[in-house]
Amino acid sequence: MFIxxxxxxxxxxxxxxxxxxxxxxxxxxxxxxxxxxxxxNLRGGFRFLTLVSNSSAPLALxxxxxxxxxxxxxxxxxxxxxxxxxxxxxFHDQDFLTKVWYAxxxxxxxxxxxLDTGRQVPFAPQGSWKNDARLGVxxxxxxxxxxxxxxxxxxxxxIAVPAxxxxxxxxxxxxxxxxxxxxxxxxxxxALPESGPPLSQQGSDTYHAWTLIGTPNVKCEDNYHLxxxxxxxxxxxxxxxxxxxxxxxxxxxxxxxxxxxxxxDWARLGGGGYNAEGNALLxxxxxxxxxxxxxxxxxxxxxxxxxxxxxxKGRFNAAFWDDSVGLYKDxxxxxxxxxxxxxxxxxxxxxxxxxxxxxxxxxxxxxxNAIGPVPPELPDxxxxxxxxxxxxxHFIAGEDKRAMDxxxxxxxxxxxxxxSVQSTLLEGFTAxxxxxYRYYVGYDNDPAYTSHSHGWSAxxxxxxxxxxxxxxxTSTKGNTWNLAPHLNTGVPGAEGGFETPLGxxxxxxxxxxxxxxxxVLNVQISTPPGTKGAIQLPSNMxxxxxxxxxxxxxxxxxxSEVQVQGGSHELSWVADIVS
Numbered sequence: 001m002f003i004x005x006x007x008x009x010x011x012x013x014x015x016x017x018x019x020x021x022x023x024x025x026x027x028x029x030x031x032x033x034x035x036x037x038x039x040x041n042l043r044g045g046f047r048f049l050t051l052v053s054n055s056s057a058p059l060a061l062x063x064x065x066x067x068x069x070x071x072x073x074x075x076x077x078x079x080x081x082x083x084x085x086x087x088x089x090x091f092h093d094q095d096f097l098t099k100v101w102y103a104x105x106x107x108x109x110x111x112x113x114x115l116d117t118g119r120q121v122p123f124a125p126q127g128s129w130k131n132d133a134r135l136g137v138x139x140x141x142x143x144x145x146x147x148x149x150x151x152x153x154x155x156x157x158x159i160a161v162p163a164x165x166x167x168x169x170x171x172x173x174x175x176x177x178x179x180x181x182x183x184x185x186x187x188x189x190x191a192l193p194e195s196g197p198p199l200s201q202q203g204s205d206t207y208h209a210w211t212l213i214g215t216p217n218v219k220c221e222d223n224y225h226l227x228x229x230x231x232x233x234x235x236x237x238x239x240x241x242x243x244x245x246x247x248x249x250x251x252x253x254x255x256x257x258x259x260x261x262x263x264x265d266w267a268r269l270g271g272g273g274y275n276a277e278g279n280a281l282l283x284x285x286x287x288x289x290x291x292x293x294x295x296x297x298x299x300x301x302x303x304x305x306x307x308x309x310x311x312x313k314g315r316f317n318a319a320f321w322d323d324s325v326g327l328y329k330d331x332x333x334x335x336x337x338x339x340x341x342x343x344x345x346x347x348x349x350x351x352x353x354x355x356x357x358x359x360x361x362x363x364x365x366x367x368x369n370a371i372g373p374v375p376p377e378l379p380d381x382x383x384x385x386x387x388x389x390x391x392x393x394h395f396i397a398g399e400d401k402r403a404m405d406x407x408x409x410x411x412x413x414x415x416x417x418x419x420s421v422q423s424t425l426l427e428g429f430t431a432x433x434x435x436x437y438r439y440y441v442g443y444d445n446d447p448a449y450t451s452h453s454h455g456w457s458a459x460x461x462x463x464x465x466x467x468x469x470x471x472x473x474t475s476t477k478g479n480t481w482n483l484a485p486h487l488n489t490g491v492p493g494a495e496g497g498f499e500t501p502l503g504x505x506x507x508x509x510x511x512x513x514x515x516x517x518x519x520v521l522n523v524q525i526s527t528p529p530g531t532k533g534a535i536q537l538p539s540n541m542x543x544x545x546x547x548x549x550x551x552x553x554x555x556x557x558x559x560s561e562v563q564v565q566g567g568s569h570e571l572s573w574v575a576d577i578v579s
Contacts, residue, residue, distance in 0.1 A: 002448040005052045011044065011119065011148040012129040014446040022127035023052070034063075040132035042069050042117060044110070044147035044453065071112045073140050074170070080105065081169045081504075084464055084496035091408060093416070097464060097491070100411045104458030105167035107424040108160050110146040111455045112173045115139025119150045121198040133198040136180030142173040143196075145427070146453040152177045152196025153456070154210035155266055159388045160455030161214060162462035165227045166498045174214070174224050175233060181211045182240045190240075190247035194264050204264035205248065206271070209281035212244055213288055223288065229477035229501055234292065242301070245289050248282055249308065256315035258282045266385055266456075267438055268340060268377040274332050276320045276341035283312050284348040295476075316345075317352050326359030330377060339367060339375035340386045346393035361397035364390055372410035374431045381437065383428050384410060388459020395467035400488040403467070411460055425458060427451035469494045471507040471525075474533075478502050481533035483525055485509050503528035514574070521573045531566035537573065 002009045007019035014020070024041050049066050053059050071077055084101040087094045118133035131150060135141050142164065143149065144156040154177075161174050180196045192211050194204035214223050215234065225234055234241075251258045260278035265271045271278065286309035293302035320328040320341070327337035328345055342360050344350070351357050367373045372382040373390060387410050394403035414426050419435055427450055428437040435447035443449050466472045470485035478500040485494070493510030506526045514520050527533060537560045549570075562571065 003050050005054075008043075008050075008448075009147065009452075010446055010448040011131075012123045013126075014442070014444040014449040015126070016445045018446050018448040020126050020446075020448075021129045028055075039117075040120075040130045042131050043129075044069075044131070044145075044150060069114065069117060070110045070146065071140065071170070072114050073172070074168075077109065080167050082166045082465070082496070082498035084166075084461075084469065084494070086464070086468065086491050086494035088491060090490060091412070096408070096412065096415070097460075097468070097494075100407070100415055100460045101464050101496075102167075102461075103411075103415060103423060103425055104163045104461030107146075107453050107458050108142070108164045108455045108461075109168065110424055110453045111143050111160065112140050112164075112170065113143055113146065113150060115141060117150060118143070118198055119148070121200075135198075136176055136196050137183050138176045138179065140173045141176045141180065141196075142455070143177075144455050145451040146424075148449065148451045149199070151199045152180055153207070154178075154181055154192075154194075154214055155207045156385065156454070156456035157214050158210055159385060159457070159459050159462075161224070161227075162466075163455065163458040166462050166465040166496075169227070169499045171224060171228045171230075175228070175230065178211065178214055178224055179233075179237065182237045182244075185240045185244060190243035190250075191262075192244050192247075194262075201264060203262045205251065205258070205260045205262035206265045206278055206281055208244065208262065209248060209278075209285050212241065212248075212285045213281070215241060215288075215292070225292065226473065226476060227500065231295070231476075235296070238296065241289075241292075245285060245305070248285060252282075252308075252312075255319075256311060257319060266340070266383070267381075267441065268338070268375070269441070270330065270334075270336075270377060274319070276316070276328050276330055277338060277344065279312065279316050279320075280341050280344040280348055280350055283309055283316065283350055284344070286312065287348070313350055313352065316350055321356070325363060326356075327363040328360075336376045337363065338377040339364060339373055339383075339390060340377060343386060343389035343393045346396050347389050357393075357397040358399065361394050361399040361402055364393070365402060368406070368409065369431055370409065371413040371429075371431075371433050372406065378438075378441075380431045380440075381428060382410060382431060384414065384425065384454070384457035384459065385428070388457070388463070391459050391463050392467070395463065395486055398488075400486045401490065403463075403486075404489050404491075407460055407463075414457070421452050424453040427454035427457065464494075465496050465498065469496045469507060470509075470536075471496065471498075471505060473500060473505070478505055478528070479531055481505060481527060481531060482536065483507050483523070483533060484536035485523075487511075487521070487537070497526075500528075502531060518574050523571045523573075524569070525564070525571075526568040527566045529566045533564060533566075535562045535564060535571065536560065 007022050010020040086097045088096045118135040120130040120133045124130040144153045184193045192208040194201040194207040257274045257279050260272050260275045263272050286305045290302045290305035322329050328342050330336040330338045346357050430436050435450045437450045439445040467486050470483050474480045474482050495508035497506035508524045510522050512520045
């Protein structure tokens with residue numbers, strides 16, 4: 001977005017002049033023949049080249065090509081194993097939902113990079129950039145900031161990895177990124193770094209937690225083992241995993257809460273001490289760790305971690321819930337109600353009632369402006385990272401229309417504004433939509449430094465599959481699965497699917513009309529043989545239904561659930577009420 005005769009985007013270092021990187025100057029006169037850009041000067045996710053001549057003399061060029069450097073192990077970058085399609089009849093572009101799904105998928109692809117293509121640290125001197133640093137223990141590897149940071153960020157993976165799973169199912173880069181973080185553990189304390197090499201920043205309790213959340217298997221679609229079933233890899237990192245869980249548990253004191261002392265985070269302000277976000281992440285660590293320990297037959301550990309998670313849930317609600325507002329407070333003394341902790345509380349099932357989920361969904365909307373949520377914990381900013389969790393929270397709370405509204409505001413802005421490349425997703429932007437993201441905290445008022453390809457912004461890719469379509473795996477590799485479409489979005493139908501080591505999972509649903517004018521919901525599902533799943537619908541959708549050609553009747557109390565085995569099935573419901 002910043003291409004000038006003397007400078008381009010600042011990927012090495014933020015500078016208020018917006019001209020830190022400069023340009024790649026070529027020796028003149030050029031010799032006749034083939035010239036290739038030095039590998040260290042690759043520009044990440046860019047697929048275009050700007051040439052500037054400062055001479056009036058004629059210049060003859062031929063055979064100008066740009067090679068894509070990302071996803072080097074994929075011979076066909078279009079060979080997605082997953083897909084999604086849905087029309088949005090009331091949005092200015094009816095293909096918006098499909099486009100935003102693929103924009104997220106493509107963003108994550110650009111962040112899947114060769115091992116020796118990281119940004120050098122210390123940063124290249126002003127007037128240059130250098131991207132030939134080693135990023136971890138093996139490649140390819142998933143990073144964030146394809147056009148800038150090019151480093152492993154575990155928190156960012158909480159959004160990027162589910163998008164990666166539902167689109168390409170390319171989990172080797174995720175395994176390599178997680179292995180890199182565990183290899184860098186502090187052997188004495190159990191502390192994990194905030195980021196991968198060469199940046200290798202330390203001192204983040206929350207990003208330490210994200211590495212642990214990204215590893216196990218539980219019903220939270222942001223982890224490697226759930227999607228891959230790679231239990232042998234888990235055994236290999238188990239010693240470091242348990243040590244890292246112990247590091248966080250060691251910060252829990254007699255309050256029953258973790259006291260956050262490693263303050264680095266996703267850029268939010270004021271995150272130390274007895275912080276709700278940090279405690280929400282610890283809860284999810286304990287839940288996922290207990291589940292994984294049970295699978296490894298570590299029964300004592302599983303019981304201990306599960307017990308601690310239950311205790312923390314009770315303490316969290318007692319300490320942070322503000323019933324007068326219907327939101328969780330940021331800490332024990334503030335009146336601030338953060339976007340991150342409240343979104344996490346719903347997504348991680350930290351709430352102790354359905355009413356709280358709905359109140360949180362309603363309360364979070366108070367932070368919105370025309371283009372999205374402005375988090376109280378990072379003023380004058382819109383963060384697609386945290387908003388990706390808020391998007392999930394609205395769906396989980398059953399507030400489908402509110403989820404769609406958020407999707408249209410934030411990702412609708414990103415995908416269509418002339419300030420973006422309209423194919424990959426922005427790291428963030430200001431409350432008025434400018435690119436001066438984090439201008440007052442870390443980025444030195446340099447809009448040329450804002451990343452235009454950030455996997456942490458790909459939240460809709462997995463959310464549309466898991467919630468609007470409603471298809472998700474609920475145990476390792478999809479041995480069990482669930483189809484629970486969200487039908488109150490205003491969308492007339494959706495279809496999509498993904499792949500696991502067991503095979504393909506595909507689903508579709510549409511609203512149609514029968515000969516009597518009744519609204520009919522038609523559902524198709526195809527899953528691998530040997531699996532089993534549940535098809536769930538709101539109670540107002542059920543009276544009688546047709547399953548594989550046979551009419552069946554049900555008496556309903558609450559939401560409906562139909563159990564099916566793997567294979568292909570077609571079901572139809574007559575809906576007396578569609579709300």
